[in-house]
Amino acid sequence: xxxxxxGAGYVGLVTAVVFADLGNEVICVDVDPAKVDAINxxxxxxxxxxxxxxxxxxxxxxxxxxxxxxxxxxxxxxxIFICVGTPPTETGEPDLRHVDEVxxxxxxxxxxxxxxxxxxxxxxxxxxxxxxxxxQHRVEPHEFDVVSNPEFLREGSAVHDTLNxxxxxIGADNPRAAMKIVELYAPLERPMLITNLATAEIIKYAxxxxxxxxxxxxxxxxxxxxxxxxxxVQVAKAMGYDQRIGHAFLQAxxxxxxxxxxxxxxxxAHTMQRYGLDPSLFQQILAINEARPxxxxxxxxxxxxxLQGKVVGILGLSFKPNTDDIRExxxxxxxxxxxQAGATVKAYDxxxxxxxxxxxxxxxxxxxxxxxxxxxxxxxxxTEWNEFRQLNFERIRDLMRQPNLFDGRNLYDPQRMRKxxxxxxxxxxxxxxxxxxxxx
Ligand code: UDX
Numbered sequence: 001x002x003x004x005x006x007g008a009g010y011v012g013l014v015t016a017v018v019f020a021d022l023g024n025e026v027i028c029v030d031v032d033p034a035k036v037d038a039i040n041x042x043x044x045x046x047x048x049x050x051x052x053x054x055x056x057x058x059x060x061x062x063x064x065x066x067x068x069x070x071x072x073x074x075x076x077x078x079x080i081f082i083c084v085g086t087p088p089t090e091t092g093e094p095d096l097r098h099v100d101e102v103x104x105x106x107x108x109x110x111x112x113x114x115x116x117x118x119x120x121x122x123x124x125x126x127x128x129x130x131x132x133x134x135x136q137h138r139v140e141p142h143e144f145d146v147v148s149n150p151e152f153l154r155e156g157s158a159v160h161d162t163l164n165x166x167x168x169x170i171g172a173d174n175p176r177a178a179m180k181i182v183e184l185y186a187p188l189e190r191p192m193l194i195t196n197l198a199t200a201e202i203i204k205y206a207x208x209x210x211x212x213x214x215x216x217x218x219x220x221x222x223x224x225x226x227x228x229x230x231x232x233v234q235v236a237k238a239m240g241y242d243q244r245i246g247h248a249f250l251q252a253x254x255x256x257x258x259x260x261x262x263x264x265x266x267x268x269a270h271t272m273q274r275y276g277l278d279p280s281l282f283q284q285i286l287a288i289n290e291a292r293p294x295x296x297x298x299x300x301x302x303x304x305x306x307l308q309g310k311v312v313g314i315l316g317l318s319f320k321p322n323t324d325d326i327r328e329x330x331x332x333x334x335x336x337x338x339x340q341a342g343a344t345v346k347a348y349d350x351x352x353x354x355x356x357x358x359x360x361x362x363x364x365x366x367x368x369x370x371x372x373x374x375x376x377x378x379x380x381x382x383t384e385w386n387e388f389r390q391l392n393f394e395r396i397r398d399l400m401r402q403p404n405l406f407d408g409r410n411l412y413d414p415q416r417m418r419k420x421x422x423x424x425x426x427x428x429x430x431x432x433x434x435x436x437x438x439x440x
Pocket of ligand 1: 151152153154156208211215248249250252253254255256257
């Protein structure tokens with residue numbers, strides 16, 4: 001099938017390389033000539049495991065190319081995916097400007113029947129809006145259909161998630177268009193649901209909001225655990241064994257960041273309001289999340305006292321492991337609060353340091369975790385990269401001025417750390433020394 005993908009961000013680029021790899025002819029479109037250039041040279045403009053290999057292979061085999069020319073790409077294709085960004089406006093509602101621009105250009109370029117598939121995360125009703133814009137800009141009277149096909153990929157495992165989705169949602173008001181998209185996804189052999197446009201648009205927000213709800217829920221429980229001497233890790237584990245609940249997204253800690261959850265929950269709250277419904281459940285998910293970094297830094301201050309002249313080391317800066325994305329990363333707020341309190345901040349992240357350096361040049365960026373620990377009064381784990389799991393903690397302890405460990409992701413075993421001589425704080429984990437715990 002001939003496909004165009006408008007927008008070469010995380011979603012667009014991954015969609016493009018995966019569809020090319022499945023044997024389709026794909027034209028990747030982006031307004032940024034530097035991105036287009038990089039893609040045509042086989043260099044992924046995003047850090048995402050597996051993308052470079054797929055990009056190079058499909059460029060070499062002539063199934064993929066990139067351009068800034070959306071008119072050309074539209075004319076050459078049967079299916080056009082809209083994967084442009086929908087950043088939040090000041091009110092928290094998604095800015096649909098780029099979606100509108102792409103729709104207008106597609107309208108002007110129509111030279112035959114096309115299916116326009118929206119993958120950008122957009123509020124319910126946007127499919128109809130795209131349809132209206134294309135109609136308004138259509139020069140020749142060609143038919144077209146609009147489909148909503150929400151994307152559930154996670155950064156860091158985007159290629160894997162795109163190839164192995166739990167489900168594929170295809171929202172279309174015309175069965176002809178739906179069947180074409182079913183055909184496109186058939187090689188993946190995954191469950192597909194065909195719905196109307198509005199249903200598909202809601203599925204995306206409802207899913208992301210529910211996952212964010214799980215995280216804020218367990219974080220609220222973590223706060224209670226701290227007050228009463230309980231351990232939230234065990235609470236979550238026991239809850240997760242109930243198959244109706246499941247273990248996923250019940251890790252307490254610094255909360256969620258990234259380009260999706262914070263903005264999607266906020267947008268969904270707005271949608272509720274727009275339709276006269278109570279948004280407070282959704283607002284509360286955000287409120288709990290926003291309080292996490294300040295609470296974490298408060299624990300550091302309780303331990304160290306005045307932070308003037310104190311050195312705090314940060315392990316991990318990206319919003320989660322395996323990505324260089326720092327959008328809404330918890331590290332940014334933790335660093336801001338530490339600097340504001342007068343601390344000297346050292347940090348290390350395997351890939352995200354250049355991005356954070358642009359925001360906080362005053363932070364001391366290090367080559368590894370040990371360099372961060374050197375002379376530090378506290379070490380704070382913010383992002384649980386794999387390489388932080390098996391550090392040599394005897395060495396870390398000896399390098400630190402004071403062995404204080406603040407585990408923002410509950411990555412480490414509290415008993416082990418305390419035995420090694422650390423003061424250990426884990427989010428929602430009490431300081432009791434019960435040796436007989438765990439799952440038998
Ligand atoms: C998310 C959705 O998972 C994905 O389906 C959607 O398409 C885009 O948004 P992503 O933002 O890439 O994906 O990251 P995800 O792995 O879901 O993590 C989001 C945030 O939640 C991270 O900051 C992570 O650290 C945090 N998190 C996740 C927790 O704090 N606890 C958990 O138990 C799980």
